[in-house]
Amino acid sequence: MISTITMKWDGKSLELIDQRKLPLVEEYVKCGTSDCVAHAIKDMIVRGAPAIGASAAFGYVLGAIENRSNLTLIAMKEVKHKLATTRPTAVNLFWALERMHSKFLELYSDKNENEVIEILKIEAEKIAEEDMEINKRMGNFGQELFSNDATVITHCNAGALATVDYGTAVGVIHAALDHGKKIHAYVDETRPYLQGARLTAWELLKLGVDTTLICDNMAGWVMKTRKVDAIIVGADRIAANGDTANKIGTYSLALIAKKHGVKVYVAAPLSTIDVSIQDGSKIPIEERSHDEVTQIRGVKIAPENVKVYNPAFDVTDAELVDAIITERGVLRYPYTESISKVFK
Amino acid sequence: MISTITMKWDGKSLELIDQRKLPLVEEYVKCGTSDCVAHAIKDMIVRGAPAIGASAAFGYVLGAIENRSNLTLIAMKEVKHKLATTRPTAVNLFWALERMHSKFLELYSDKNENEVIEILKIEAEKIAEEDMEINKRMGNFGQELFSNDATVITHCNAGALATVDYGTAVGVIHAALDHGKKIHAYVDETRPYLQGARLTAWELLKLGVDTTLICDNMAGWVMKTRKVDAIIVGADRIAANGDTANKIGTYSLALIAKKHGVKVYVAAPLSTIDVSIQDGSKIPIEERSHDEVTQIRGVKIAPENVKVYNPAFDVTDAELVDAIITERGVLRYPYTESISKVFK
Numbered sequence: 001m002i003s004t005i006t007m008k009w010d011g012k013s014l015e016l017i018d019q020r021k022l023p024l025v026e027e028y029v030k031c032g033t034s035d036c037v038a039h040a041i042k043d044m045i046v047r048g049a050p051a052i053g054a055s056a057a058f059g060y061v062l063g064a065i066e067n068r069s070n071l072t073l074i075a076m077k078e079v080k081h082k083l084a085t086t087r088p089t090a091v092n093l094f095w096a097l098e099r100m101h102s103k104f105l106e107l108y109s110d111k112n113e114n115e116v117i118e119i120l121k122i123e124a125e126k127i128a129e130e131d132m133e134i135n136k137r138m139g140n141f142g143q144e145l146f147s148n149d150a151t152v153i154t155h156c157n158a159g160a161l162a163t164v165d166y167g168t169a170v171g172v173i174h175a176a177l178d179h180g181k182k183i184h185a186y187v188d189e190t191r192p193y194l195q196g197a198r199l200t201a202w203e204l205l206k207l208g209v210d211t212t213l214i215c216d217n218m219a220g221w222v223m224k225t226r227k228v229d230a231i232i233v234g235a236d237r238i239a240a241n242g243d244t245a246n247k248i249g250t251y252s253l254a255l256i257a258k259k260h261g262v263k264v265y266v267a268a269p270l271s272t273i274d275v276s277i278q279d280g281s282k283i284p285i286e287e288r289s290h291d292e293v294t295q296i297r298g299v300k301i302a303p304e305n306v307k308v309y310n311p312a313f314d315v316t317d318a319e320l321v322d323a324i325i326t327e328r329g330v331l332r333y334p335y336t337e338s339i340s341k342v343f344k
Numbered sequence: 345m346i347s348t349i350t351m352k353w354d355g356k357s358l359e360l361i362d363q364r365k366l367p368l369v370e371e372y373v374k375c376g377t378s379d380c381v382a383h384a385i386k387d388m389i390v391r392g393a394p395a396i397g398a399s400a401a402f403g404y405v406l407g408a409i410e411n412r413s414n415l416t417l418i419a420m421k422e423v424k425h426k427l428a429t430t431r432p433t434a435v436n437l438f439w440a441l442e443r444m445h446s447k448f449l450e451l452y453s454d455k456n457e458n459e460v461i462e463i464l465k466i467e468a469e470k471i472a473e474e475d476m477e478i479n480k481r482m483g484n485f486g487q488e489l490f491s492n493d494a495t496v497i498t499h500c501n502a503g504a505l506a507t508v509d510y511g512t513a514v515g516v517i518h519a520a521l522d523h524g525k526k527i528h529a530y531v532d533e534t535r536p537y538l539q540g541a542r543l544t545a546w547e548l549l550k551l552g553v554d555t556t557l558i559c560d561n562m563a564g565w566v567m568k569t570r571k572v573d574a575i576i577v578g579a580d581r582i583a584a585n586g587d588t589a590n591k592i593g594t595y596s597l598a599l600i601a602k603k604h605g606v607k608v609y610v611a612a613p614l615s616t617i618d619v620s621i622q623d624g625s626k627i628p629i630e631e632r633s634h635d636e637v638t639q640i641r642g643v644k645i646a647p648e649n650v651k652v653y654n655p656a657f658d659v660t661d662a663e664l665v666d667a668i669i670t671e672r673g674v675l676r677y678p679y680t681e682s683i684s685k686v687f688k
Binding site: 023024186187188189190191192194197198201202205210211212213214215216217218219220221222224248249251252253255256259293294296297298299300301302303305306307308309310311314 | 534542554561566593641649658
């Protein structure tokens with residue numbers, strides 16, 4: 001049993017808060033099948049790298065339940081493939097599916113179907129519980145980077161909603177509050193999907209953070225004319241050298257931050273680090289639908305026939321990142337060394 | 345008589361295309377009073393520094409017509425004040441009103457009301473006609489900076505709609521096309537008011553430019569991963585040292601452009617240069633309503649109680665600007681010298 005704002009799991013179905021409708025409507029989508037979970041990830045009912053990972057793990061369990069009468073390797077490979085091809089950039093998706101599938105490979109020739117499914121359930125729940133635990137540890141390490149009355153800029157949503165609970169970047173802010181520090185946050189609205197305006201602003205207000213919403217193109221001017229201590233973001237995939245794929249716009253923010261002496265912090269669990277990828281140039285960047293840019297919640301804002309380029313992520317060079325906050329401590333540049341050390 | 349897409353003037357009323365409704369609806373608002381024109385400027389029915397200037401000049405004429413029976417200095421000072429307090433950043437507004445008011449000061453003690461009004465009409469029409477002429481000259485100078493197959497990024501709308509006709513930055517693109525060059529444009533959507541998505545994309549498609557719409561936070565990634573030759577923007581006010589106030593986000597774009605060897609060009613008539621202001625720190629930056637950020641065309645996208653910071657403009661340091669394109673030629677850094685030379 002898992003029950004957070006982001007997701008509820010009762011062993012037979014996964015309920016996901018529909019993040020497309022927040023903050024105006026709080027509505028859950030109930031998925032009793034692996035197809036439904038795949039669809040929820042693809043359509044961004046659930047988003048955020050760690051949340052996608054945990055959802056995929058539960059989706060894998062639902063796939064096993066669907067195949068109970070004939071729980072073969074081929075069937076589960078198909079389930080894994082279906083869930084893995086929903087989104088390409090966040091590595092936590094593949095990490096969670098690999099972990100589930102390895103467990104299946106260990107078991108399926110020795111145990112009966114019911115036993116296998118029970119053990120897979122336990123594994124998926126462990127992934128979800130570990131995520132919450134990891135985020136709290138990350139928060140505690142990360143909050144040490146902030147003094148009282150610090151001002152941060154957030155981009156996208158790396159909050160409770162992007163994870164099973166508590167959040168990565170927002171988790172660090174949460175932990176700072178728990179340590180009695182006051183935090184001011186400028187929240188980038190984060191076009192096109194508006195995760196900042198819709199999700200992060202909502203979460204930070206609930207936490208009692210002094211929150212100011214801005215458009216993405218205002219962040220540079222805020223850094224130039226007001227006191228900003230740090231940019232704090234999550235990540236969708238980090239290469240072995242520390243190059244960081246995160247929501248589109250992070251790269252620009254980091255460049256501008258460097259110019260103004262503003263720190264750039266990435267908060268991400270180790271499952272976000274893909275040591276199989278040497279640098280950021282190897283990270284596939286998802287391009288999403290044109291409608292996300294030409295329409296906002298169904299309202300058209302551009303001429304019918306215009307071309308659109310809509311990359312969902314960009315890659316920030318490792319040397320622009322001042323620290324990567326993980327559940328094993330704060331990693332520093334050069335990351336090739338600090339990352340390889342933590343993975344030993 | 346003036347008749348362009350942006351505005352139509354028949355001597356008794358000013359029709360303005362409602363730029364809030366473009367590109368989905370092409371609707372004109374007819375103003376027979378100076379109050380109506382002031383309202384149209386304030387509410388951004390008409391926007392863009394040169395278009396605001398010309399509109400204010402016609403508004404001044406309407407103010408004189410309203411006061412025909414008692415055309416006093418006090419009355420016209422009030423008309424001027426009403427029109428001048430609509431928006432604070434674009435200097436063309438004050439420039440055009442000063443020009444109209446000086447004409448009035450020259451005349452009002454010697455001529456009768458009807459004669460004064462006729463001469464004011466001629467002066468306002470001259471401002472509008474000169475604007476079109478100036479933009480074409482600017483375009484011809486500016487297009488020399490572009491080779492065939494050049495790729496540019498635009499921000500906000502500095503097109504025909506931002507002027508009486510032809511445009512400043514878009515005018516340069518227009519002139520390049522007229523010289524047989526092919527131009528590719530990435531159009532920043534330009535939050536919060538979406539002038540790029542709604543107006544520039546619409547204009548460039550009409551001109552036959554290969555146009556790709558992006559969100560503002562994608563421009564940096566485009567510069568990093570694709571060939572971009574230049575950023576080309578208009579301006580709302582340029583200080584004597586070349587510091588340039590333009591739509592919020594221009595400063596960030598320029599910083600990122602420098603990092604990638606992308607040129608930064610500003611296209612603006614001399615009426616945009618405020619030699620009375622030494623540097624950009626003296627330019628007042630308008631802050632606009634919270635609703636522009638928390639709602640998009642009436643659709644709410646943020647929690648009810650969130651604070652908002654909504655500066656409409658920012659200031660780009662002169663040293664980030666590679667050239668200022670004017671109707672008197674292309675000015676180069678250091679602008680303190682090149683600007684003072686052109687104003688001699």
